[in-house]
Amino acid sequence: MHHAEIPCPAAFHFRDVVFSHGWVQLPPHAWDVDTETLARIERLPDGRVVRYSVRAEATPQRRLVLETDGGADTLPLLLQQVRWTLALDEDFREFYALCAAEPGLRGAAERGQGRILRSPTVWEDVVKTLFSVNTTWGQTIAMTRNLTALCGEPHSEAGRTFPTPAAVAALEPEELQRVCRVGYRAGPLSRLARDLAEGRLDLEALKDPALTTEEVESRLRALQGIGPYAAANVLMLLGRYDHLPVDSWFRKTVREGWFEGGAVSDRELVAAFDRFRPYRTLVYVFYDWAGARAGG
DNA sequence: GGTAGACCTGGACGC
């Protein structure tokens, strides 16, 4: 077992990042409640399949500890991956400045919140987002498990990698639908996998900060099955925080939090976030909605 | 530009 240490940003809370949204429940992520450790099975570019885990040192969380059963030569790549998946290199000071004037956001600033757990590849985040659309969260988990079990690469001890585009592209949409129970998402999933595997599409390029958010959104919306909600969700995972993911959960949360549960149009719900540009999504994710509902 | 209806799936619900 090899390990490396990663210095934490100021006011960093590992658990807050891991549980920033539901991704931790989707394989190949796994959370150990006893040791508070986040683990993943990962396929490296050279084909090796390794397991790695990340945990925070006890409070104050000044360092993360990365461990892997891969060779010592895998550590630089895995460190780079952890920095991306935990958004360790992002600067949230402007967001915290905005939080200071908003009672429902003061807790977020005090805890150093803003980081959202993401996948190593845009491909994985897009697939998981596609699986979260027009279904229940339980079925999203099942679809991800089924796809990973069907064509992820096995680790020697336990678990599988998230499938590569090539592995998914090798299967017919009918099989994806029948075995993974992904329903009508099989077509868009298969097409996405084939476009990536055959080099017609490059989703990793969307991580380029030189691209405008409008350009990234436009490329995401060009994907089959990715509409306004799904594109906003992926934009958030790419560190672009001004496109609100308007779905049924958003409507319920904001109506109950800011409009006393009344009937309000999407236009009005979104307009309520205008003053929080360009961090509207972070405000939605980290706002103290329970406090708002309680009248605070 | 807005709106209705179809779309996989499976759990919840009413009967």
Next chain:
DNA sequence: GCGTCCAGGTCTACC
């Protein structure tokens, strides 16, 4: 047991 509804939307046709 069975039918219906709908969930962390998207797409198309139609007006």
